[in-house]
Amino acid sequence: MRIVITGGAGFLGRKLAAALLARGTLTDARGTARTIERITLADVVAAPADDPRVHVVAGDLADPALVDAILAGGADSIFHLAAVVSGEAEANFDLGWRVNVDATRSLLERCRTLAAPPKFVFTSSCAVFGGPLPDPVRDDQALWPQSSYGNQKAICEFLVFDHTRKGFVDGRSLRLPTISVRPGKPNKAASSFASGILREPLNGVEAICPVNRDTRMWLLSPRAVIGNLIAGHEAPAAAFAHTRSVNVPGISIPVEGMIDALRRVAGDAVADRVVWRHDPVIDRIVRTWPVNFDAAFGRSLGMAGDADFDSIIRQYIDDELRPRA
């Protein structure tokens, strides 16, 4: 089994690679469980590689030559995680379209030249939704994205679906909730604060919360995202019918509920490091996102959200802050 992970140097790509290496097998497009022989991590920067099965390719995914290099040795499964994040796609319109749409299409088109159609797991986003939304959002809700990022992700879902329908790939588009708590630094995603207001205080640093206390979010922990990406990959093609797009389960919680959980898990001194400073640009984007889904189809594929937000904070402490054995 030859796996490709785009965005492979990013936080999710590296966690996914580690989980796949530990797991050792995946089910191919014919439904056969196979040993993972190679994982190609493709990204704009070289991903770290500390396993002989890992192969690293660095370059611009919007360059067809890089796509050729990634797929030259064949691929049985592709996890396409690479993207320009929401805030950056909004600020740089052309860059967003080039990376988020053109690179995805280039990758899908190149899949048509492979010996057999690969599985293709695409990370879409709940930013494909916007406008007036019921609570919870159901699986038949129209897509009314209110950002370039959301429009680009929606377009890629239709690309993945049509390439799947034509038999070129066995695609699955997973609409991820906002991931919290991300390790590392803030990024240009409008949702970056949803990790920062927990991560920075836990690391002894003040963090700005740019949205109102009652702003609800739809969240998923890093461990649960990886589990759901693998569940989306492993689901048999027969489990899908008229769509390959899946609303991934998560939990719905207001920002003040996230801070309350931080206070319970880590204490007042940590929770008091959150500074409330409203940013109308961030707030406008975040308020267009849906806050609650039934995610019935995703659950039927074996996907699951976290139990509660306290456990999400404890997971971050366990995975990122405790010294390794």
Place this chain on the structure above:
Amino acid sequence: MRIVITGGAGFLGRKLAAALLARGTLTDARGTARTIERITLADVVAAPADDPRVHVVAGDLADPALVDAILAGGADSIFHLAAVVSGEAEANFDLGWRVNVDATRSLLERCRTLAAPPKFVFTSSCAVFGGPLPDPVRDDQALWPQSSYGNQKAICEFLVFDHTRKGFVDGRSLRLPTISVRPGKPNKAASSFASGILREPLNGVEAICPVNRDTRMWLLSPRAVIGNLIAGHEAPAAAFAHTRSVNVPGISIPVEGMIDALRRVAGDAVADRVVWRHDPVIDRIVRTWPVNFDAAFGRSLGMAGDADFDSIIRQYIDDELRPRA
């Protein structure tokens, strides 16, 4: 007011141009009624031009040089009708993507260089819908297109919306019902029979009906399509909120109801020229299309369907078969 119509040599493009020339004015993106000074008809073949206001450009819309030529003299409104039809887009995957998606994007991107954002009326299709659908389909129904044509039209709607949201155009995507009765020859659209089974018998020729008698369709007459395209153009930008996509009103009728109407209007000898010969490829595509909409948003913009199918047949006889004065 400078108007561009792509697909301007086609049946709809020519009817739209004639209606606009007769009307003489349109409302620009600032809401001001203005005299139509020029209509550019762009198509792969040269459109007929018998009015000094009409300017003809022939070439491949997927060629950026042609897009430059079309928009070089400026444009206040663009009606983008050009497309590869459903059956052809299904048979020729690459051609469909190139014309139906790439040309639309190229046109939208070129609009960013105009002196002011033009109105941009895009003809989408009810083929953006598919999968399990309620009766009637409401305006918040998810898009689950089951053909390349439907996926391409859906993608263009998101392109139009995001370019509108960014202020590059004032876009409106109108999801047209199947148009019946089209004059002229059969084409490669899977819906071509929906005109052929009326037009050919009225012209004394047998016609094959490739779908079952009880197959329902969502239909609109040529006159009503033109009226709704103009209504979509004239609607003020303030009438739109979270989407620029509109389900255009039509009527829902089974194929046998269409033939019954033909029998009432034109008699048994004409109606008996319909030959029933099932085509599983056509039937499969047509059965994925929705058959009934509430079209509440479209009606709120002043759009309307035909009164009944008998009047649609009489309209074809009046407009296409009666000798002109």
